[in-house]
Amino acid sequence: MGLFRKKLKQEHKVMLQAERAAGAQLPEYHRATPECPHPERWSMYDSMTAEVEVLEFLATLVTTIKPELIVETGAFLGVSAVWMARGLQRNGFGRIVSCEFDPVVFEKAKTKITESGVAEWIELRNESSLTMQVPGTIDLFYSDSDLEIREQEVRRYLPQMRPTGLILMHDASSHPGVVREAALRLEAEGLISVVLLPTPRGLVLAQKREGRR
Numbered sequence: 001m002g003l004f005r006k007k008l009k010q011e012h013k014v015m016l017q018a019e020r021a022a023g024a025q026l027p028e029y030h031r032a033t034p035e036c037p038h039p040e041r042w043s044m045y046d047s048m049t050a051e052v053e054v055l056e057f058l059a060t061l062v063t064t065i066k067p068e069l070i071v072e073t074g075a076f077l078g079v080s081a082v083w084m085a086r087g088l089q090r091n092g093f094g095r096i097v098s099c100e101f102d103p104v105v106f107e108k109a110k111t112k113i114t115e116s117g118v119a120e121w122i123e124l125r126n127e128s129s130l131t132m133q134v135p136g137t138i139d140l141f142y143s144d145s146d147l148e149i150r151e152q153e154v155r156r157y158l159p160q161m162r163p164t165g166l167i168l169m170h171d172a173s174s175h176p177g178v179v180r181e182a183a184l185r186l187e188a189e190g191l192i193s194v195v196l197l198p199t200p201r202g203l204v205l206a207q208k209r210e211g212r213r
């Protein structure tokens with residue numbers, strides 16, 4: 001419980017920092033890793049929101065694979081949801097269901113999404129990724145909540161994944177290795193095939209094995 005409270009405070013702290021920064025970009029300051037020795041070559045808004053280049057990648061992925069249903073876990077201030085929604089807007093169809101567990105952060109994300117101009121493509125829910133029910137087949141699953149539960153999330157939503165769909169797990173760098181190890185474990189079990197993108201915080205791009213042709 002003590003740990004949980006500390007974590008919530010960190011999210012609120014970063015939320016206030018993000019407000020003060022008012023959209024300014026900084027050099028990424030995640031520590032250098034063997035796979036990404038120059039993190040400062042990337043940019044970021046804050047330490048919770050995905051790297052700017054990853055946000056751009058998400059939007060491009062949406063226009064590239066044309067998903068009908070995107071599920072995101074961990075909205076934080078809704079920035080990644082908004083970038084993916086811009087891709088949906090360009091496609092002209094599809095929707096994102098994103099969840100944010102923390103009620104304070106959820107309210108802030110709701111306001112930001114309302115002001116984004118792409119709110120109609122996003123359904124933001126104040127619930128946990130581990131209990132949220134999203135009927136339908138998922139074309140793009142973006143796991144970006146708590147590091148410790150990313151593996152559980154992938155296992156939970158895997159049966160709903162379209163075999164041609166994509167699973168993304170953010171924060172999969174070798175430091176801290178928890179998400180990377182989870183992805184490699186899922187691969188070793190034969191559940192998914194992974195590609196480890198060498199970005200500052202790490203990004204796993206994966207596909208489920210079942211049903212692959």
Ligand SMILES: C[S@@+](CC[C@H](N)C(=O)[O-])C[C@H]1O[C@@H](n2cnc3c(N)ncnc32)[C@H](O)[C@@H]1O
Binds near residue numbers: 073074105127144146
């Ligand atoms: C890394 S941030 C998400 C950043 C966001 N995807 C972006 O790039 O703009 C992680 C967020 O997940 C939320 N979170 C943690 N556990 C969660 C859960 N089980 N369900 C939903 N949200 C959760 C946290 O409150 C936090 O705001």
